[in-house]
Amino acid sequence: MKKRYNIKGMHCKSCEILLEKSISQVQGVRKVEVSQKKGIADVEFANGAADDEGVLRAVRAAGYSLGVAGKLRWLSRDQDTWLHIVLGAAVLLVLWMFAALSGLFDRLGGSFSAAPTYPIVFVIGLTAGISTCMAMVGGLVAGFSASYAEKHEFATPWQRFKPNLFFVAGRTISYAALGGAIGALGSAVKLSTGFTGFLILLAGFVMLYMGLKLTDISPKLSNMNFTLPKKFGQIFGAQGQGGDYSHKEAFIGGAFTFFLPCGFTQAMQLYAITTGSFVSGAIIMGLFALGTMPGLLGVGAVTSLLKGQKARLLFRFIGLVVVILGVVNVANGASLSGLNIPLPSFGSPAAPGQAGALAPVEGGVQVVNMTQAANGYSPNYFTVKKGIPVKWVIDSQNAFTCAASIRMPAYNIAQFLQAGQNIITFTPTQAGTVPFTCGMGMYRGVFNVVE
Numbered sequence: 001m002k003k004r005y006n007i008k009g010m011h012c013k014s015c016e017i018l019l020e021k022s023i024s025q026v027q028g029v030r031k032v033e034v035s036q037k038k039g040i041a042d043v044e045f046a047n048g049a050a051d052d053e054g055v056l057r058a059v060r061a062a063g064y065s066l067g068v069a070g071k072l073r074w075l076s077r078d079q080d081t082w083l084h085i086v087l088g089a090a091v092l093l094v095l096w097m098f099a100a101l102s103g104l105f106d107r108l109g110g111s112f113s114a115a116p117t118y119p120i121v122f123v124i125g126l127t128a129g130i131s132t133c134m135a136m137v138g139g140l141v142a143g144f145s146a147s148y149a150e151k152h153e154f155a156t157p158w159q160r161f162k163p164n165l166f167f168v169a170g171r172t173i174s175y176a177a178l179g180g181a182i183g184a185l186g187s188a189v190k191l192s193t194g195f196t197g198f199l200i201l202l203a204g205f206v207m208l209y210m211g212l213k214l215t216d217i218s219p220k221l222s223n224m225n226f227t228l229p230k231k232f233g234q235i236f237g238a239q240g241q242g243g244d245y246s247h248k249e250a251f252i253g254g255a256f257t258f259f260l261p262c263g264f265t266q267a268m269q270l271y272a273i274t275t276g277s278f279v280s281g282a283i284i285m286g287l288f289a290l291g292t293m294p295g296l297l298g299v300g301a302v303t304s305l306l307k308g309q310k311a312r313l314l315f316r317f318i319g320l321v322v323v324i325l326g327v328v329n330v331a332n333g334a335s336l337s338g339l340n341i342p343l344p345s346f347g348s349p350a351a352p353g354q355a356g357a358l359a360p361v362e363g364g365v366q367v368v369n370m371t372q373a374a375n376g377y378s379p380n381y382f383t384v385k386k387g388i389p390v391k392w393v394i395d396s397q398n399a400f401t402c403a404a405s406i407r408m409p410a411y412n413i414a415q416f417l418q419a420g421q422n423i424i425t426f427t428p429t430q431a432g433t434v435p436f437t438c439g440m441g442m443y444r445g446v447f448n449v450v451e
Contacts, residue, residue, distance in 0.1 A: 125291015183281015214319025
């Protein structure tokens, strides 16, 4: 005898496995097939009679209930979920205050002012792996790793950790190969400011989606699953059966991170370009990627070790972190693209309300002086007159940090600063505020143009 039961509360493949295991232990059950997507369980009984009470007990024991799932809410009413989010936010606030008061953020910026040797390139990678690359790529790794662990509850710690190895392998190989390519091609390779901003925005929205799913604060969003269309999955082999994870998918995802503009990455890409050599470019970018590996693998290792309620708490905490990183990257990408979105930034924002004296005019040119350090620009607010050329003198004290890549979308300015004095010229044509940012949109400043 076969009978179909409607089940509420399923949200992933692990739910199917858990329910099939629980229901199969009911006496008289010969076969069970559970579909999370349809919200049903098809049960085949050996003795010709359905044991509804036994199935009900098994479903409840697994943490679910019988019945047709109602309309999912956008915001959860589960008090435990919100309590975990509040506690996670408190922990993050304490950690942030400690890092800010101890000067940890400034120390993570590094102090490499000259062209680094190969060992220093690796050290820069280590620094990036726990700072700006963690802010960009780490958010993706954390969300990806936690999502995989959540959906494969019965996998061993090693099975949960393997996707991270394929991710960093793809990342390291692509960095070496593409680093060699840009080294051979030289300065002909350059991403536009607009495209860079689009990549950061895209990464930010992906982080927001993954983070919100992990926090469970939105049942409706948590139930949404996006996969490649079946034909694309078959063509590229980027998915396993049923649209599930495959190692090839993790490898490709890691390879793609070469194009995500972490400030340290951009600095190393510039260094690779200046070598004019395929071998040197490949070594530089390969060593840099290897340096970022410990930090990124550490994120995946933590998520692979915990299960049950402890894992659930960790997923929510990671989800909160990924959401924050997503918001910051959306703000940074918008800033880099010339869009004004009032969201927080990792770096020091400009202060448009600050009163600034007019820039002095020397020989018919307005001269402004600025210092670029590892932690941004000082000063980062200038007042200039419309229609008079501006000579922007920048003293770069740290040429291998995010702040060394400076962009001003309004005037198509995109320049990598060299150690020492750099000069950028432009003529403001309209009154108003003209923002400038680092290559990731993290560190910002403003030119206030007056009539």
